Amino acid sequence: EIVLTQSPGTLSLSPGERATLSCRTSQSVTSSYLAWYQQKPGQAPRLLIYGASSRAIGIPDRFSGSGSGTDFTLTISRLEPEDFAVYYCQLYGSSPLITFGQGTRLEIK
Amino acid sequence: QLQLQESGPGLVKPSETLSLTCTVSGDSITSSTYYWVWIRQPPGKGLEWIGNVYYSGSSYYNPTLTSRVTISVDTSKNQFSLKMTSVTAADTAVYYCARPVISAWSYDYWGQGTLVTVSS
Numbered sequence: 662e663i664v665l666t667q668s669p670g671t672l673s674l675s676p677g678e679r680a681t682l683s684c685r686t687s688q689s690v691t692s693s694y695l696a697w698y699q700q701k702p703g704q705a706p707r708l709l710i711y712g713a714s715s716r717a718i719g720i721p722d723r724f725s726g727s728g729s730g731t732d733f734t735l736t737i738s739r740l741e742p743e744d745f746a747v748y749y750c751q752l753y754g755s756s757p758l759i760t761f762g763q764g765t766r767l768e769i770k
Numbered sequence: 771q772l773q774l775q776e777s778g779p780g781l782v783k784p785s786e787t788l789s790l791t792c793t794v795s796g797d798s799i800t801s802s803t804y805y806w807v808w809i810r811q812p813p814g815k816g817l818e819w820i821g822n823v824y825y826s827g828s829s830y831y832n833p834t835l836t837s838r839v840t841i842s843v844d845t846s847k848n849q850f851s852l853k854m855t856s857v858t859a860a861d862t863a864v865y866y867c868a869r870p871v872i873s874a875w876s877y878d879y880w881g882q883g884t885l886v887t888v889s890s
Binding site: 694696708711712717718753758 | 878
């Protein structure tokens with residue numbers, strides 16, 4: 662079983678700052694299978710990044726994804742007030758077929 | 771515009787069976803080359819994959835739930851369904867249905883989610 666570990670658990674930043682969120686996998690994975698989601702309270706997750714680095718439709722270009730192997734990063738270049746939420750990474754793997762990280766809470770400092 | 775809507779009882783008694791349906795509108799459930807999925811989220815916790823189903827009925831389940839879960843498709847109603855037997859309080863969660871569009875490996879269309887509480 663591949664485990665996804667996100668860090669930090671909580672990130673406190675101010676609007677305008679840069680956010681860097683990490684997702685580490687317990688084994689090397691194919692980048693095509695790594696995605697990032699944003700979730701706000703009471704809402705379904707929203708796909709931000711697929712294939713580790715491709716932005717989903719309608720996602721602002723301040724969101725970017727990078728990484729390979731076991732280390733993946735979601736970067737928000739300049740935080741807007743609406744970006745404060747919980748972020749999850751997700752992997753399509755072997756067993757279980759789909760795994761999520763435990764999430765990073767991005768909160769306003 | 772593709773839309774997904776979960777429906778089903780919001781309260782289920784312990785040891786009974788949880789049954790939910792995801793109704794698809796704006797597209798045919800048979801048109802997708804990808805798998806439809808159920809995902810859940812206990813209150814205040816993270817996301818957990820339950821299982822995937824293809825319109826043909828082919829399915830994959832989370833190994834931790836496979837003995838209790840069945841996901842099926844009704845193409846005539848453009849729906850797919852989740853059944854989970856022998857529920858406990860640990861199955862209390864918001865249940866989402868979702869579907870990939872851009873990539874087979876991630877989910878860009880989600881239902882709004884439905885809260886199922888397991889309690890006597």
